[in-house]
Amino acid sequence: MQQISRRGILAGTAALALARPAIAQGAPIKVGLMLPFSGTYAALGENIAAAFELYLQERDGRLGGRAVTLIRLDDESDPAKAPQNVNRLLERDGAEVLIGTVHSGVVMALVQAAREREVPLIIPNAGNVAATRELCAPSIFRSSFSNWQPAYGMGKALAAKGVKKAAWVTWDYAAGKESGEGFRDGLRAGGGDMTHLLTLAFPDTHFLPMLGVLSGLDVQAVGSFFAGGGAVQFVKDYAASGLREKFPLCGSGFLTEGVLTAQGAAAEGIQTALHYGDGLDNAKNTAFRAAFKQKTGRDADVYAVQGYDAGQMLAIGLDATKGDATAMKPMAAAIVAAKIDSPRGAFTLSPSHNPVQTIYLREATGSENRVIGVAADALADPGAGCNMSA
Numbered sequence: 001m002q003q004i005s006r007r008g009i010l011a012g013t014a015a016l017a018l019a020r021p022a023i024a025q026g027a028p029i030k031v032g033l034m035l036p037f038s039g040t041y042a043a044l045g046e047n048i049a050a051a052f053e054l055y056l057q058e059r060d061g062r063l064g065g066r067a068v069t070l071i072r073l074d075d076e077s078d079p080a081k082a083p084q085n086v087n088r089l090l091e092r093d094g095a096e097v098l099i100g101t102v103h104s105g106v107v108m109a110l111v112q113a114a115r116e117r118e119v120p121l122i123i124p125n126a127g128n129v130a131a132t133r134e135l136c137a138p139s140i141f142r143s144s145f146s147n148w149q150p151a152y153g154m155g156k157a158l159a160a161k162g163v164k165k166a167a168w169v170t171w172d173y174a175a176g177k178e179s180g181e182g183f184r185d186g187l188r189a190g191g192g193d194m195t196h197l198l199t200l201a202f203p204d205t206h207f208l209p210m211l212g213v214l215s216g217l218d219v220q221a222v223g224s225f226f227a228g229g230g231a232v233q234f235v236k237d238y239a240a241s242g243l244r245e246k247f248p249l250c251g252s253g254f255l256t257e258g259v260l261t262a263q264g265a266a267a268e269g270i271q272t273a274l275h276y277g278d279g280l281d282n283a284k285n286t287a288f289r290a291a292f293k294q295k296t297g298r299d300a301d302v303y304a305v306q307g308y309d310a311g312q313m314l315a316i317g318l319d320a321t322k323g324d325a326t327a328m329k330p331m332a333a334a335i336v337a338a339k340i341d342s343p344r345g346a347f348t349l350s351p352s353h354n355p356v357q358t359i360y361l362r363e364a365t366g367s368e369n370r371v372i373g374v375a376a377d378a379l380a381d382p383g384a385g386c387n388m389s390a
């Protein structure tokens, strides 16, 4: 579970000055895009950035009447470098808005800056629950999910099939552990339980010892959170171990998202739960997928959707304040009141600024995560401990 306390966040301010620079009227607005462009989550960061840029192009590069200057920074999914990286964007580059990031540990430095400096922050992936629970703030928004949400849907869908005991295997950091809690809660809601939690350090991919332990467990299914390059390796190793015949593998949808071609036959038939999937039939999704393919040559995935929606949310906020990113109250009010017309299906934000959204059940079929049902309808993160006025 996330171990950073509010007191710790507020105390650890040394690297961040509190003053915000004066912005010249009519000057371009600088948007800091802090994402992983290297390491195991590099492909995720690239798709978020490309889709965010796609949305800007659709707006002729202007939001709230101001031209947008994007500043890209590779955070390497390294929490140790995160405070310095955020400081660079704010102090050296003069970013007025922050968009980032993918990794649940790295996002804490962005959350800290958003809370202390009231810089608008839109999180286009990282599901760390604290950002929209005990560390929520008027300046912090998510276009993605909380780690709890997709895994809750998976646990619920598994329990509905009669599974009583399941294990969760994952990396030992906030995303892995919090998604395990969602999986457990979903199973419990349907009369099952998560009886075992197995972890290894992020971003380790030496899965064989863990697979050895799994083979001896008294469970009916195995659920997991891995993503990016690590997910490719885990799914291949799981299939090679022969465990799929014994324990069906499932997970948060990140397990097979954007990586099916690399996973090949090893992924065929794996069921996962996520707030996006292949085959969603709505006009926004059709147009988005075509435009993303034309821009990048790649198929859109959930990461691209979240990047695009971060652009849409920022536009709603800045349009309401005529480009003034310091006008936090009206900016937040506009974003919270909006129905975001997302390729995943329209969504609104919960009182703690996290999407309330459908979690789809998907099955890996060839190169697609085909939607085969709804795992949880209009699911909100519990938002426990969020006090916007604190």
Ligand code: BEZ
Pocket (backbone or CB within 6 Å): 041, 102, 103, 104, 105, 125, 126, 127, 128, 147, 175, 227, 254
């Ligand atoms: C996370 O660290 O929150 C995360 C990373 C990749 C995919 C999903 C969640």
